[in-house]
Amino acid sequence: MSVATFLTYLLPHRLLSSLARKLAYSASPGLKQWLIDTVVRRFGVDLGEAAQSDATAYPTFNAFFTRALRPGARNADPDPAVLLMPADGCISQCGPIVDGRIFQAKGRSFTAAELLGDEADAAPFRNGCFATVYLSPRDYHRVHMPWTGTLRETVHVPGRLFSVGTAAVATMPRLFARNERMVCHFDTSFGPMVSVMVGALLVSGVETVWSGVEIPRYADALTRKDWRGKGITLERFQEMARFNYGSTVIILLPPGVAELTPGLQAESPVRLGQALATRTPNQT
Numbered sequence: 001m002s003v004a005t006f007l008t009y010l011l012p013h014r015l016l017s018s019l020a021r022k023l024a025y026s027a028s029p030g031l032k033q034w035l036i037d038t039v040v041r042r043f044g045v046d047l048g049e050a051a052q053s054d055a056t057a058y059p060t061f062n063a064f065f066t067r068a069l070r071p072g073a074r075n076a077d078p079d080p081a082v083l084l085m086p087a088d089g090c091i092s093q094c095g096p097i098v099d100g101r102i103f104q105a106k107g108r109s110f111t112a113a114e115l116l117g118d119e120a121d122a123a124p125f126r127n128g129c130f131a132t133v134y135l136s137p138r139d140y141h142r143v144h145m146p147w148t149g150t151l152r153e154t155v156h157v158p159g160r161l162f163s164v165g166t167a168a169v170a171t172m173p174r175l176f177a178r179n180e181r182m183v184c185h186f187d188t189s190f191g192p193m194v195s196v197m198v199g200a201l202l203v204s205g206v207e208t209v210w211s212g213v214e215i216p217r218y219a220d221a222l223t224r225k226d227w228r229g230k231g232i233t234l235e236r237f238q239e240m241a242r243f244n245y246g247s248t249v250i251i252l253l254p255p256g257v258a259e260l261t262p263g264l265q266a267e268s269p270v271r272l273g274q275a276l277a278t279r280t281p282n283q284t
Helices: 001-009 015-023 029-043 061-065 112-116 121-126 166-171
Strands: 082-084 089-096 100-107 106-111 129-136 142-144 151-158 181-188 191-199 207-208 212-215 225-226 241-246 250-255 258-260 273-278
Touching: 001 181, 001 191, 015 029, 015 061, 015 166, 029 250, 082 225, 089 100, 089 106, 100 112, 121 191, 129 142, 129 258, 129 273, 151 212, 166 258, 181 241, 191 241
Parallel strands: none
Antiparallel strands: 082 273, 089 129, 100 106, 129 250, 142 241, 151 181, 151 225, 181 191, 191 250, 207 212, 207 241, 258 273
16 A cells, blocks of 8 residues: 555545535635636646536536537437446456456455445346446536436445545555545336445545435444435436546446446546446346
8 A cells, every 4th residue: 555545544534525625615706717727727627518518607616617518519419229438537446246246456456345335235136247447627517317217215435535547556455445425326127226426535425316315424433315206217318416526436337237348447537427337138
């Protein structure tokens, strides 16, 4: 483990993230514009893709960070058998879930049960597949549905707020199973599907389309919300949630329902709406 990564154990994660949130929501014209201009310049943000391309028109830095795209900037793969990439970013890792374990990086892994916060919730995905997508500061920060699903339950799992950058992923054991996260369980035409919104240092805000801001408040204990019978069905490619700041989203699929798109691998750049996986023939 690097010295920098070790030192992050000592940081007051929630305090720092709360302070960053205050800056992100500040309406101070000078401060918000400095933050926006700094990110645009440093990370090469393409505002030509945004519904609002004028960097000075955003009332806060968070409004800029969670900006909508202009119509047609992203499109869903036209093949109806394709599950879609849920976000812009790059693949952190993807592949099979082997005996309930999810690969992180460089020989490190964690269990689906650790990630989801429950052995029973993880059981349907034991030998399925996963994709972990990292959203960098330059990316569009809304997460969309890979496939049409009806929300069954959300689980807010408490944790730390470590960085999810490349260095931390390579060195921090069980990183995604340590960080604060929102687990979203959906029922689909092929069975269960999970989308996990993982918080991170300074980038820990999660907001869903069905209930608004979920994180913060930060959790002190695992918290479940039952959404069965509420009729919350989201269509393939529809917006599901957003990061107030960015982080990582992890998709879990059961065994035998889909095959990941060939060529996807760690560090592959990806865009919302491209092919993540294709339904297997016996699952049509």
